[in-house]
Amino acid sequence: MTAPRTTVRQMGESALLVEADRPLALHAALTASPAPGQVDIVPAERTVLVVLAEGTDLRQVRAHLESLRPADQQEIPGSLVEIGVDYTGEDLLPLAATLGMEVDTLIGRHAAAEWTVAFVGFAPGFGYLTSQDWDLEVPRLARPRTSVPAGAVALAGRYSGVYPRASPGGWQLLGTTARRMWDTTAEHPALLTPGTRVRFRDNRSADRGIG
Amino acid sequence: MNPALRILRPGPLTTVQDLGRAGLGSLGVSRSGAADRGALRAANRLVGNTGCCAALETTLGGLALRACGDLRMAVTGPPVPLTVTGPDGSTDGPLTVPTGTTFDLADGAQLRMGRPTRGLRNYLAVCGGIDVLPVLGSRSRDLLSGLGPEPVQVGDELPVGTGGGVDPVRDAEPTTGPIHGADPIRLNLILGPRQDLFTGSALDLLFGQVWTVTPASNRIGLRLSGAQPLERLDQAERPSEPMVPGAVQVPTSGQPVIFGPDHPASGGYPVIGVLTVAAQDLAGQARPGDAVVFTSIGTDATTIPVRPTSA
Numbered sequence: 001m002t003a004p005r006t007t008v009r010q011m012g013e014s015a016l017l018v019e020a021d022r023p024l025a026l027h028a029a030l031t032a033s034p035a036p037g038q039v040d041i042v043p044a045e046r047t048v049l050v051v052l053a054e055g056t057d058l059r060q061v062r063a064h065l066e067s068l069r070p071a072d073q074q075e076i077p078g079s080l081v082e083i084g085v086d087y088t089g090e091d092l093l094p095l096a097a098t099l100g101m102e103v104d105t106l107i108g109r110h111a112a113a114e115w116t117v118a119f120v121g122f123a124p125g126f127g128y129l130t131s132q133d134w135d136l137e138v139p140r141l142a143r144p145r146t147s148v149p150a151g152a153v154a155l156a157g158r159y160s161g162v163y164p165r166a167s168p169g170g171w172q173l174l175g176t177t178a179r180r181m182w183d184t185t186a187e188h189p190a191l192l193t194p195g196t197r198v199r200f201r202d203n204r205s206a207d208r209g210i211g
Numbered sequence: 212m213n214p215a216l217r218i219l220r221p222g223p224l225t226t227v228q229d230l231g232r233a234g235l236g237s238l239g240v241s242r243s244g245a246a247d248r249g250a251l252r253a254a255n256r257l258v259g260n261t262g263c264c265a266a267l268e269t270t271l272g273g274l275a276l277r278a279c280g281d282l283r284m285a286v287t288g289p290p291v292p293l294t295v296t297g298p299d300g301s302t303d304g305p306l307t308v309p310t311g312t313t314f315d316l317a318d319g320a321q322l323r324m325g326r327p328t329r330g331l332r333n334y335l336a337v338c339g340g341i342d343v344l345p346v347l348g349s350r351s352r353d354l355l356s357g358l359g360p361e362p363v364q365v366g367d368e369l370p371v372g373t374g375g376g377v378d379p380v381r382d383a384e385p386t387t388g389p390i391h392g393a394d395p396i397r398l399n400l401i402l403g404p405r406q407d408l409f410t411g412s413a414l415d416l417l418f419g420q421v422w423t424v425t426p427a428s429n430r431i432g433l434r435l436s437g438a439q440p441l442e443r444l445d446q447a448e449r450p451s452e453p454m455v456p457g458a459v460q461v462p463t464s465g466q467p468v469i470f471g472p473d474h475p476a477s478g479g480y481p482v483i484g485v486l487t488v489a490a491q492d493l494a495g496q497a498r499p500g501d502a503v504v505f506t507s508i509g510t511d512a513t514t515i516p517v518r519p520t521s522a
Contacts, residue, residue: 047450
């Protein structure tokens with residue numbers, strides 16, 4: 001395995017933006033072995049932001065990033081969260097038609113895939129989920145809704161996500177879940193954090209006792 | 212009765228702010244906190260609070276309140292008219308108080324804040340701090356995510372804590388801070404991380420052109436307007452990246468946005484540069500119509516971050 005070349009860019013006085021082929025692996029490496037002065041690590045689609053305490057010597061941080069060997073950069077499987085879904089979303093039928101498949105096929109594929117939280121963004125607790133079992137590209141709505149309810153399970157691009165609270169949104173709605181994504185009074189406010197694995201369960205199957 | 216501040220008039224926008232919630236970026240939570248952190252720290256220092264105490268952040272003044280209990284307080288930020296009147300029935304006439312000094316507000320006395328002629332935000336600290344319920348370790352209101360206490364309303368009674376009295380600095384150690392509303396406001400910026408996505412002339416324009424703060428500006432971001440937009444080499448869609456306070460993001464319009472404390476956690480438009488910490492405080496005092504110029508203080512691996520002296 002060859003060492004992936006990483007580009008490190010300065011982002012203000014006290015943060016470095018690291019290009020990463022596998023942001024979650026770098027996130028895990030920096031969790032296990034923090035850089036000097038590290039106060040936050042934020043993975044995104046292709047980058048990891050390393051936020052440092054004010055006054056941190058950025059050269060030391062760069063040296064630390066260089067020292068992380070590829071072998072250290074393993075994605076550590078996160079905990080598995082099961083999310084029950086009523087697949088009754090407004091966009092379910094038109095989306096299935098657009099994708100040229102039966103509604104039940106779309107639901108079945110969404111519920112069969114094992115998803116992983118790649119990163120969190122847009123709103124507190126909004127996890128961007130990706131899956132190796134999912135290759136459907138879903139366009140965003142041309143006209144975003146002014147309000148999407150909390151618990152809406154949605155698709156956009158190659159991502160799936162669950163709206164943690166009511167907000168405007170342009171993702172296509174598959175259904176809703178009663179599972180709470182975000183609770184500021186809980187010890188762990190976000191149900192979904194980078195690396196968490198997610199499986200959606202069709203509530204109809206549960207009702208029938210299929211599993 | 213427990214000490215409190217009773218709000219008689221909130222002004223255009225008054226929120227509770229402390230130094231914010233650092234370290235929660237991976238949950239999609241931005242730092243939030245005071246837009247002018249230096250002014251907040253100075254206010255807390257004046258009343259003997261620890262630096263993490265919460266204070267009131269006003270926007271263009273306008274705040275009026277009554278003390279419940281005898282309270283010691285201070286207002287920092289740009290010079291703003293402050294008038295103290297005694298409790299109902301008292302013969303104490305209105306008293307003018309300067310900004311940047313400590314004063315006492317007796318039980319039942321009222322403080323009225325006018326409007327600053329330059330600058331935007333004042334900080335009212337009270338000995339003991341504003342003791343509303345913290346959310347995720349901070350009492351700051353984040354206007355984008357909705358975290359923290361609601362903006363202050365008429366009739367609110369904000370509890371005052373008992374954690375003050377550390378070491379009040381009565382004779383204001385230089386809290387001069389920035390020159391509020393300097394014309395133009397000079398903002399030091401570190402280029403990057405995405406300056407290489409822009410044309411050379413865009414970089415020249417960034418530093419050579421005078422930018423105006425537009426009315427569509429708030430704690431989420433300062434939207435700037437310039438005669439000529441900043442051009443990118445291409446308009447390809449880019450993966451979303453984490454954002455930081457002070458990031459100067461350039462949307463498709465080419466008119467930059469300086470992210471404030473309540474910035475979105477991530478964004479898809481490229482960040483051409485990031486303000487220094489000191490410049491972020493200056494930006495926190497910029498009001499619509501103010502002129503802004505950027506100065507580069509370097510970039511890349513060899514750059515040793517410079518803490519510029521604020522004017």
